[in-house]
Amino acid sequence: MDEVELKRIIWRSRRGLLELDLQLERFVNEVLPTLNAQELAVYEQILLLPDWDFLEYVNGKSVCPDPELAVMIARIAAANAGSHGAAN
Amino acid sequence: MTKAIPVRKFDAIIVGAGGAGLRAALQLSEAGMKTAVLSKVFPTRSHTVAAQGGVSASLGNSEPDHWTWHMYDTVKGSDWLGDQDAIEFMCREAPNVVIELEHYGMPFDRNSDGTIYQRPFGGHMSNFGEKPVRRACAAADRTGHAMLHALYQRNVRANTQFFVEWMALDLIRDEKGNVQGVVAMEMETSEIVIFQAKATLFATGGAGRIYSSSTNAFINTGDGLGMAARAGVPLEDMEFWQFHPTGVAGAGVLITEGVRGEGGILRNSDGERFMERYAPNAKDLASRDVVSRAMVTEINEGRGCGPNKDHVLLDITHLDPEVIMSKLPGIREISIKFAGVDPIKAPIPVVPTCHYQMGGIPTNYKGEVVVGAEIVKGFYAAGECACASVHGANRLGTNSLLDLLVFGKSSGNSMIDFIKSAPKDLPEVAMADVERSVARVARLDNQTNGTNVNDARLAMQRTMQAHAGVFRFNDMLKEGVKKILEVEQMVKTTMIADKSKTFNTARLEALELENLIEVAKATMISAEARKESRGAHVRDDALDVPETPNGRDDANWLKHTLWHREDNRLEYKPVNLQPLTAPSVALKTRSY
Numbered sequence: 001m002d003e004v005e006l007k008r009i010i011w012r013s014r015r016g017l018l019e020l021d022l023q024l025e026r027f028v029n030e031v032l033p034t035l036n037a038q039e040l041a042v043y044e045q046i047l048l049l050p051d052w053d054f055l056e057y058v059n060g061k062s063v064c065p066d067p068e069l070a071v072m073i074a075r076i077a078a079a080n081a082g083s084h085g086a087a088n
Numbered sequence: 089m090t091k092a093i094p095v096r097k098f099d100a101i102i103v104g105a106g107g108a109g110l111r112a113a114l115q116l117s118e119a120g121m122k123t124a125v126l127s128k129v130f131p132t133r134s135h136t137v138a139a140q141g142g143v144s145a146s147l148g149n150s151e152p153d154h155w156t157w158h159m160y161d162t163v164k165g166s167d168w169l170g171d172q173d174a175i176e177f178m179c180r181e182a183p184n185v186v187i188e189l190e191h192y193g194m195p196f197d198r199n200s201d202g203t204i205y206q207r208p209f210g211g212h213m214s215n216f217g218e219k220p221v222r223r224a225c226a227a228a229d230r231t232g233h234a235m236l237h238a239l240y241q242r243n244v245r246a247n248t249q250f251f252v253e254w255m256a257l258d259l260i261r262d263e264k265g266n267v268q269g270v271v272a273m274e275m276e277t278s279e280i281v282i283f284q285a286k287a288t289l290f291a292t293g294g295a296g297r298i299y300s301s302s303t304n305a306f307i308n309t310g311d312g313l314g315m316a317a318r319a320g321v322p323l324e325d326m327e328f329w330q331f332h333p334t335g336v337a338g339a340g341v342l343i344t345e346g347v348r349g350e351g352g353i354l355r356n357s358d359g360e361r362f363m364e365r366y367a368p369n370a371k372d373l374a375s376r377d378v379v380s381r382a383m384v385t386e387i388n389e390g391r392g393c394g395p396n397k398d399h400v401l402l403d404i405t406h407l408d409p410e411v412i413m414s415k416l417p418g419i420r421e422i423s424i425k426f427a428g429v430d431p432i433k434a435p436i437p438v439v440p441t442c443h444y445q446m447g448g449i450p451t452n453y454k455g456e457v458v459v460g461a462e463i464v465k466g467f468y469a470a471g472e473c474a475c476a477s478v479h480g481a482n483r484l485g486t487n488s489l490l491d492l493l494v495f496g497k498s499s500g501n502s503m504i505d506f507i508k509s510a511p512k513d514l515p516e517v518a519m520a521d522v523e524r525s526v527a528r529v530a531r532l533d534n535q536t537n538g539t540n541v542n543d544a545r546l547a548m549q550r551t552m553q554a555h556a557g558v559f560r561f562n563d564m565l566k567e568g569v570k571k572i573l574e575v576e577q578m579v580k581t582t583m584i585a586d587k588s589k590t591f592n593t594a595r596l597e598a599l600e601l602e603n604l605i606e607v608a609k610a611t612m613i614s615a616e617a618r619k620e621s622r623g624a625h626v627r628d629d630a631l632d633v634p635e636t637p638n639g640r641d642d643a644n645w646l647k648h649t650l651w652h653r654e655d656n657r658l659e660y661k662p663v664n665l666q667p668l669t670a671p672s673v674a675l676k677t678r679s680y
Contacts, residue, residue, distance in 0.1 A: 014133075015133055016137035017135075021306045059421065
């Protein structure tokens, strides 16, 4: 994965929903740089999901039917637990 | 002189691919106009996606309804600051644009007879405020999402040309002030290109990110407003912003007001249940305005919580955990995720949170940008970035999606007429604005020390939140004007470490901040000057007395604000109380 591709992925992590922006913030900063090429490819597929589906999966309201994506979505949810807000 | 900048030519350019931009593009492309749409993100990830409530239209599918009733509700909602010609236009057009959208494939919820299902919504009334009426049309709770998809698919079919991951930098005006297009940057390469057209529409959305607590997505940085202001176009009614009383402090995600309904209690830094002092009877169940006002007063008087004393606490720890789990599961999740707090064990930090911008680029109901008595030739605006003005001092629920459809379409039609009447060949591009734009980017690329972009943004957001939030104080506003002009100096000297050319998000964020600061200044200066309370602009010192009920002072302030960037000058223009055909909705005190 070249640097340009990585930066493109970071930009595409900007979404139409605030909740997703917030959920992805810490994942993008902390986890994304550690992903290998295959994992990045999975994340890129996740970025193609409609925002509301993506949010429901991250919030555990429903499960992404693609198991490979589901595993990465679980990592996004885990990366974010308690990462925002004035209490921190 | 910079090296030659490539020029791409179109009939029409649209900046922004949310609901308004897509609706306008469709009108133009289907009329055979060569249309380019520039967007920072993929169209279906525009912030329109977040709209859940629905779109209003007096279809009367469930019970009698009429556009004049919708108009009455909108004028009243606007606290009489809305222009009644534009409001009539919007409410009359509503059924047409909704049915059109249905024909584009929008999956509206339906009645058993196949007609569009309509649900009740706050402020929607029949017979001029008599009783609630079902007027909101929705596609489950994904109305905005469904709208974007239907419009995007239709645009693809109509051969609209999309330039995705492009950021418009500046408006181009010739020596007469006519608009020739925009300067834009391709994110992937940082290449700067001139997009020239006969007609240019801004549909760039709102700028809620000027506040530290906002429900707006990160992309909502008021790019069109910044570009318009730098090009000498004033911004209208920027003191009016819709707030929600309880968002998670520091994040902006909303906590439903149902939490207080279930027994949630607001507390200050002393742990005091402060609503008892402000509303001895209703306490925490007082109306939105009263609760917001009390929260801000507590923070302002030094009883806020946290290291910056900038929020209060919403306490549900006294509730049975079973009740929290069964009745408020989403709230527990939001609190754990975005506040790092389990509300079963500790209170949730909350603060009034910015949601929607009523003001914007001044237009008429045809989407034409109007300055003084003059139309700015070739320039149009629609949606949240525009001020037609249909929302006036406060927006009626579900009128935001309607605004996108009606004024997206009417702008498109105005642009088609203008393009057809314009000379066939495009003139030479006036280079003055282009050079200023290139210099702005070069300044960032060459600046080797200065202010950190994040620091400047935080300073702006904290200043706006503290000094021009949901409830306003004269001395705080005066101090706020001074402070925001200091922040402006920080923004002028921002420095980015990353000077690379490919997807340089640091540079993009610095450029976005240059747009946000224009909106922040416009808001603070306009709010300081308006010495009354009206709609969403509520001041501590505007007295609720018979001459000025609810603090609204029609004798002096029934007028639109126009802020000019050049010298931070304000001027005012009258509200249009004369509809196109209907009788005027006469002034009266707003109460629900």
